Structure formats: C-alpha cells, structure tokens
Amino acid sequence: MDHRDGSVGQVMGHEGGLVQLRPLGDGREWDCPPESVGDVPPEDVLRAKVRELNRRAQAWPR
Incomplete structure (x- = not known):
C-alpha cells in the first residue's frame, strides 16, 4: 500500500531508491x-x- 494516498499495488521492482508499484x-x-x-x-x-x-465487467462488450 502506498500510504501517501492509500493506493493498493503489487511491488514490481526497485529503481533509483524508489519502489515501483502496479495496481x-x-x-x-x-x-x-x-x-x-x-x-x-x-x-x-x-x-x-x-x-x-x-x-472490467463494465468495460465488457454487451
């Protein structure tokens, strides 16, 4: 979790002293x-x- 704004993500890597998160x-x-x-x-x-x-369900073609 990014505690700055509460976003939930998966850690994908580390670069330049930062952590890369993906939703x-x-x-x-x-x-x-x-x-x-x-x-x-x-x-x-x-x-x-x-x-x-x-x-995803809302984007699904009907």
Missing part, C-alpha cells in the same frame, strides 16, 4: 518512496480486487 489487476506502475510503502490489510486487498473486477 492489482494491471495498470500503470507508479513510483513510491520506500518509507511510504507498507502492508495492506486483507480487507483492503479484497476491496481493490472487487473494484478491479467491477471495472
């Missing part, structure tokens, strides 16, 4: 200072996954 389910990576990265409570992981599934 769950895919998306554009963002840089985060290591001191702002922390563990994510399970309910926040679930909430982020449900939000991503809902986003």
Whole structure:
C-alpha cells in the first residue's frame, strides 16, 4: 500500500531508491518512496480486487 494516498499495488521492482508499484489487476506502475510503502490489510486487498473486477465487467462488450 502506498500510504501517501492509500493506493493498493503489487511491488514490481526497485529503481533509483524508489519502489515501483502496479495496481492489482494491471495498470500503470507508479513510483513510491520506500518509507511510504507498507502492508495492506486483507480487507483492503479484497476491496481493490472487487473494484478491479467491477471495472472490467463494465468495460465488457454487451
């Protein structure tokens, strides 16, 4: 979790003293200072996954 704004992401790597995070389910990576990265409570992981599934369902051709 990026504690600066509460964004939930998966750690993809480290570069230039920053941590690269990617949103769950895919998306554009963002840089985060290591001191702002922390563990994510399970309910926040679930909430982020449900939000991503809902986003995909809305984009699905009808």
